[in-house]
Amino acid sequence: MDRDTSREAHSGDGRDESxxxxxxxxxxxLMQELRVMQTGTQVLSGFLLAVAFQPRFTELDDLQRGLYLVLVGLAALATILSLAPVGMHRSLFGMRRKPQLVQVAARMVKADLVVIGMLSVGVTTLIVDFTLQRGLAIAVLIIGALIVIGLWLVLPLWIARDR
Structure with a gap:
């Protein structure tokens, strides 16, 4: 192994790789993570698309309709964020920019997780608000947000700190 390759191989995590x-x-x-995220996003987007064509859609009040439109926007944003790394890869293919691509794509995946978390909690909130009552929907919103923050932010920080 020459000197440059040896320096590249040391990543600090015990792996011997360039x-x-x-x-x-x-x-x-990252691509495996995006595959999982895209499936969830597709399911939620399909649900939101179907809702607009249901006869009871006209029964949504102004707040519910506003929330619905925000959720449709979040679903579109989640889809765009999950496809952006693939589009960037196609644009940069063969240019020897993969380390930079990975760095930017990792940030996009983190942003997409935030959007998908908001989308998931929002869809649940809309369903509870429409089918049961607004007070319960607000409780679901708060509890859902706390669960997402706990599992996606606090738990990983706790695991990293415990190491």
């Missing part, structure tokens, strides 16, 4: 191999591995992991 910077390019690490970028390839990280890219593959």
């Amino acid at each position: 910077a390019n191999k690490r970028a390839d591995r990280n890219w593959d992991e």
Whole structure:
């Protein structure tokens, strides 16, 4: 192993891999995460699309209709964010920019997780508000937000700190 390759291979996590191999591995992991996220986004988007064509859609009050439109916007944003890394990869393919691509794509995945969390909690809130009552929907909104924050932010920080 020459001196440059040796320096690239040290990543601090015990793996013996070059910077390019690490970028390839990280890219593959990001793509797996995006596949999971896209499935959830597609299900929620399909639900939201179907809602507008239901006979009872006209029974939504102004707040529910506003929430519905926000949720449709979040679903579109989640879809765009999950597809952006693939589009960037196509644009940058063969330019030897994978480490930068992985760095930007990782940020997009984090942003997409925030949007999907908001979308999931929002859809649940809308359903509870329409089918039961607004007070319960507000409770669902708060509890759902706390669960998302707890599982996606606090728990990982706690695990990292415990290490």
